[in-house]
Amino acid sequence: MTAAPGTEATTKAAPGGTAAPEGDGPGDPFDQDLLPAPRNAQFALLGSLLAPARARVWLAAVLLVVQQAAVQVGPLLVAYAIDHAVPALRAGRHGPLIAVGCAYIGCGLAAGGLQRVFIRTAARVSQDVLVDLRGRIFRHAQSLSLDFHERYTSGRLISRATSDVETIRELLNDGLDELIEVVLSTLYIGVLLVVLDWRLGLVTVASAIPLYASVRSYQRRSMAVYRRRSTATAAVIVKFTETMNGIRPVKAFRREEPNDAAFADLNHAHYRANGDALLEMARYVVGSRLIANITVAGIVVWGAYRVAGGGMALGVLAAFVLYLRRLYDPIDRLGMFLNSYQSAAASLEKIAGLLAQAPTVPEPEHPVPLPARPQGAPPGREVVFDGTRFAYRTGGEVLPAFDLRIPAGQTVAVVGATGAGKSTLAKLLARFYDPTEGRVLLDGVPLADLARDDLRRGVVMVTQEAFLFSGTVAENIAIGRPDSTRAEVEAAAKAIGAHDFIAALPDGYDTDVRKRGGRISAGQRQLVAFARALLADPAVLILDEATSSLDIPGEQAVQHAMATVLRGRTAVVIAHRLSTVEIADRVLVMRDGRVVEDGPPSELITASGHFADLHQAWRDSLV
Incomplete structure (x- = not known):
């Protein structure tokens, strides 16, 4: 069709029908809660979040290394007191026992002071990471093109910026220091046990093999569970947000009861996902406790037999038992950390997937300015x-x-x-x-x-x-x-x-x-x-x-x-x-x-x- 010059409008192709926006078809990643992202994108994201606080991260690590060293000296002082300071006291020499007492108090004060500084330093790092992460999610969500927001619901975005970030906060605030303490104490105690008595020490180290297998099995099983739990949480938020935003048509068309039924299904799915997570945690704790109790019982019996035969000092056995208690007691704490870690890993994976989305309407690399209008022109x-x-x-x-x-x-x-x-x-x-x-x-x-x-x-x-x-x-x-x-x-x-x-x-x-x-x-x-x-x-x-x-x-x-x-x-x-x-x-x-x-x-x-x-x-x- 031809019109007057300056108002020409011609078509060049056969007519095409309208179509639903991308994301309505089956298998579209936007129908899923987990967006596609490069391999290990969550670890790259975590590294970039920690990069600005690298100096404080190293300071916190050094503080915890020294603090754990002060904590682990205690059983050695107990062994020295039993085998040397107490016999010296019976011989009328008070100096060794006083020295041991002062050393024990000093190590306790040092450990407490270092722990306080570590907590403050780690808390600042944690808050800086969370502030940065929330800001990234908000800025990136705004930068994404309209077609993304037409396919990815606002409820999911809210879930990424709230429940998922909160899960990561729990890990940073309560989990990472637990993990580092467990790792450091395990290394310290493993070395000290071998030094105290290499036979019993090797038995203890060998027990780490089935414990490691138990941890790995828990990680594999629980990751899928926590992904499902995060998705269920997002679905609950999406339904709640959608219903409250559309409260007028809900009231107008009397949709309260159907909405209640749909929300109950989502709520029950969330309940099942949480129950599965707790069940996996229970399996891990029971299995790990069984391994730990069998190992401790065997070592105590063997150690007592050697003390009775004169092949081992009583103070060394006492220190050994104290170290074993410190070694295996954190199993529950390690389980709680793995619980937090798996949940946070699933959340971080979803956030990384969101941040990996690129705008489909990108900014030009070399912008061209509009030509200037003549002075006084319309x-x-x-x-x-x-x-x-x-x-x-x-x-x-x-x-x-x-x-x-x-x-x-x-x-x-x-x-x-x-x-x-x-x-x-x-x-x-x-x-x-x-x-x-x-x-x-x-x-x-x-x-x-x-x-x-x-x-x-x-x-x-x-x-x-x-x-x-x-x-x-x-x-x-x-x-x-x-x-x-x-x-x-x-x-x-x-x-x-x-x-x-x-x-x-x-x-x-x-x-x-x-x-x-x-x-x-x-x-x-x-x-x-x-x-x-x-x-x-x-x-x-x-x-x-x-x-x-x-x-x-x-x-x-x-x-x-x-x-x-x-x-x-x-x-x-x-x-x-x-x-x-x-x-x-x-x-x-x-x-x-x-x-x-x-x-x-x-x-x-x-x-x-x-x-x-x-x-x-x-x-x-x-x-």
Whole structure:
């Protein structure tokens, strides 16, 4: 189809049907809680989190090494006291026993002091890691493209930033020091036992083989359980978040009982996953305790036999028993650590998978600036779709390849039935998506080559969902231009016809709109969103069903204001209400992803085509 020069719109391919966004098909990783990530990505993530605190990590390690050395001296002092200091005391020499007592007290004080410094140092490292991790999740989630958020639910993101981070916090705060203490004490005690008596020492060391096998078996079994538990936790959060966000339709359609049943199933799955985790823990503790008790009983009997035969000093056996108690008592603590570790490892794996996702609409490596506008020139810029085609990754084509030029300052209305591709065209112009083929240009510069700040200053979109953030009305309007003054905020509101209702609020522009703007009506939220966009003063303004929440008087007021505000600005207006078309210089009629009619609204109404039929149907609906 050929139109007048400067308004050409031709299609180059057969029509394609609309398709559901990627992620709706079976086997899509976005349907799973665990996103794909490079091998060992969780360990690389942990290393990068600890890297800034490397010096404090080493300090904490040194403190714990020295602290454990002070702790493990105790049984040796007991052995010396039994075999040497007590006989010396009976001989009238008090010095050895006093020296042993002072040494024991000194080691206890040193161990306590070093432990205190270690806990403070480790706590600072832990908090720094958690602050960094939460910040990374939040920043990365914001940087990911719109298609990611349309497939990966907000409940899962909340689960990553809350329950998964909390699991890692528990490991860092309560688990790592336990593990290091167990490892260091095991090494110290193993060496000391061999030094005290190499025969008994080798028996003790040999018992570590079945204990190690028990630990490895627990790790293999429990990892799958903790992944399932983390997924079950996320599912509970997703369902809860979804239900509370949709509480109005829940109430309207009496969905309480079906929701209760669905949540009960998820809650029971979470219960089973937790039960399986505790069962695996119980199996590990019972098996490890059995190995430890058999080893201790055998060593005590053998040691007592040797003491009775004079082949071993009583003090050495006493020290040996004390060391054995210290060696095997941490088995439960090690089990608790493994419990925390497996849970944290599953959480870290999921966070690493999230952070491994790359934006599908990336920032350009070498941004190209927009050409400067002549002094006093209108703000609008030319928009060109050059061989542009779009299809979802699953293969469903939404827009066949087409060419379209919108001159600077022109207001274009895009109409058509639901699913015709109108909103997809708008999202390509706003660069929420990149075309599968071809380019979208702004004053000759591809959108993919524009820096994010230039793009957002150049193109602003107002959607059907007028989302307001918690805060005042003025703050929500100023999001369009954060450095604006109160006078500029009020001027934008007046231009769009929102000033009167804002002034009538309890605190005027300082009224808190509360969560999601719930304090004001849907139409009022839409007016605030208009004022926000107009304050941003974009070159191109996209209105995607932006008047859908307004009543007839409100829509007429907005249209009257827009006729003035959009003068000289390039605008793309997508609407089902054909009353919005009256402000347009040009109308595009879309069908099955193609532009099937293109021209001024007055000409299309008098022609016998799709737009004339749509316009007549709209007039009939008014009657």
